[in-house]
Amino acid sequence: MNPWPLLGARQMGWNRMQRRRRLRRPVFSRLTWAWLGAFMITVTVAGVVARDAMNGGGVARVALPVEEIETFARVAQVHRENPIPTPPASNNAVSNNNGPALRDGSTPEAVDMLGGDPAEAAFGHDEDNSLTLIYPGENEMFDEGYDNSEEHIDGDEIYSGDGIVITIPGKDKPATSAQMASLSPAVQPIPNADDALLQTTALGQIPKISPDGRRAVKYYARSFDGSSREPKVALIIGGLGLNSAITERAIDDLPPEVSLSFAPYAKDLEFWTQKARNAGHEVLIELPMEGYGGNQQALGAAALLTSRTPQENLQRMDWLMSRFGGYFAATNYMGAKFTADNASLAPVLKKLKDAGVGYIDDTGAAKQHGIGLGLPMTTVSRMIPAAATDDDRAKVKRELAMLEHIAEQDGRAIGKTYAYATTIDEVVEWSRTLPRKGITPAPASALLQTSAVAR
Structure with missing residues (x-):
């Protein structure tokens, strides 16, 4: 038997097997497939971002300096070559000293910015745009306008405060601060x-009285609608400026209706009184006067x-009255x-x-000397004890209750404390209990x- 045909067939089979081995796909591990998948996803995302950047779309960026006030702002369509609009000044604007709040966006400027619909301007979002949180710092975002400085992010958005930047998906690019409806009473700066x-x-x-007749007693007074028939109660907190921590607490924690009185010997009075006025508190200057006894x-x-x-x-009045500006009394x-002592007091009241x-007096003696002068003045109804410790808190509570009682009887009352x-x-x-008490x-x-107060 001839063995060569058999050997030839075996050789041909061997050759086919070798060719199949050479053409077989390499064996990939699971880790290799994972890396390949991640690479493909990265390439896809990069392509989408590049496409959106070229088309003027992409993600909305918003700066969030930490530990600041939370306000809401909408993402608005702003042309790349046009400046970012500065929000109009408003008495409703929330300062860095206030708690979280929305701001009034029913103004024509805000309505314009948010698409021309007042309802959407007040509510703050629609189907196309997303809401964006902004935590403004000492220098609010976008308050300096648009330029090509280093403060821009990708040349599109300006960020003029310190803080971190995060991205939030949205249709349009720059986040501009828009004013919206308030969830809390608006602060009205003095x-x-x-x-x-x-x-x-x-x-x-x-x-001094201005050439057009304006007076500090009206110009620096907090606005108030006195048409309500409910009893009215006012309160003055005095001795401020001497202790920075207490002064800051009084400005930040007390309702803006509480009037704040500052000691003339304190430091940084211009700073503290401006901070108080920005928070809506009207301010007074304290005049140190001689009492009976003591040093x-x-x-x-x-x-x-x-x-x-x-x-x-x-x-001495000239020095005392020059310590800071912007006080009404x-x-x-x-x-x-x-x-x-009328001979001593009368010249001071006339000045x-x-x-x-x-002028607001807590001794009860100045009223008779001010009759006929035309000086806007009043007398304190009740002195509230200054509680240095929690043990004295009950005394404060009792005197505040007495102040309410006077207001209910006379229709008005004014208290003073330190x-x-x-x-x-x-x-x-x-103060939180007054509305439900009808005060x-x-x-x-x-x-x-x-009867002599004008303008």
């Missing part, structure tokens, strides 16, 4: 000091004393003896009247009594 209401003396600038030196070098001549007291610190400033942490805590809780909280300026 105006800053107006040069037209100031005059220069040898010891500094003090208030007169404790009242400081600028104290108003019965032993001084009217000229000497008025000179003055109030006494101590002063039972000084206010009972306040000529300067367009009101700043301690426990007192502030109690006043905050007490209207009022700023102290609303209870000034005179």
Whole structure:
């Protein structure tokens, strides 16, 4: 038998098997397949982002500086070559000192920005755009306008504050702060000091009546609708500026209807009083006056004393009244003896009247000396004890209840106290109960009594 055909067949089979082995796909591990899949996803995402960037779409970016106030803003369509609009100034704007809130977006500018529909402008979203959270810092986002500086993100959005940047999916690119409907009562800042209401003396600038007749007693007073027939109660917290922590608590925690009085010897008064006005509190200046007994030196070098001549007291008034601007009225610190002496007090009251400033007295003696002067003034109905500890809190609660009782009987009442942490805590809780008791909280300026107040 010839073996060669058999050997040839075997060789041909061997050759076919070798060719199949050479053409067989390589064996990939699961890890290799995972890496290949991740690579393909990355390439796909990069392609989508590049396409959206070229078409003007993409993701919305928003800056979130930590530990700041939370407000809502909409993603708005802004042309790449046009500046990002600066939100219009408004009394409803939320300052960095307020809690989370939405802002009024029913203004024409906000409606325009958000598509022309007032309902959507107030509510803050529609089918096309997503809501975006913005935590504004000391310099709010987009408040400097659009330019090509390093503060831009990809040349599209400006971010002028410190903080981290995250991306949130959305249709349009830049997140601009839009004003929207408020969930809490709007803060109404008190105006800053107006040069037209100031005059220069040898010891500094003090208030005056402006050429057009405006007076500090009205210009720097918190707005108030007194048409309600409900009893009205006002409260003044004094002694502020001497302790920074207590002063900041009073400004931030107390309702804006509470009027704040600052000690003339405190530091940084311009800073603290402007912060108070920005939070909606009207402010007063305290005048240290001579009382019965005690150490007169404790009242400081600028104290108003019965032993001084009217000229000497008025000179000290120039220094006291120049300590800061933007106050609507003055109030006494101590002063039972000084206010009972007409020869000493009358020139001081006349100076306040000529300067367009009101006066609030807690001694009960100044009222008779102010009759006929045309000075806007009032007398404190009840002094609230200053609670230095929790043990004194019950006294504060009792006196605040008495203040309510006076308001219910007379239709109005004004209280005064001095700043301690426990007192502030109690006043905050007490103020929350007034609406359900049918009592209207009022700023102290609303209870000034005179027929001569103008403008």
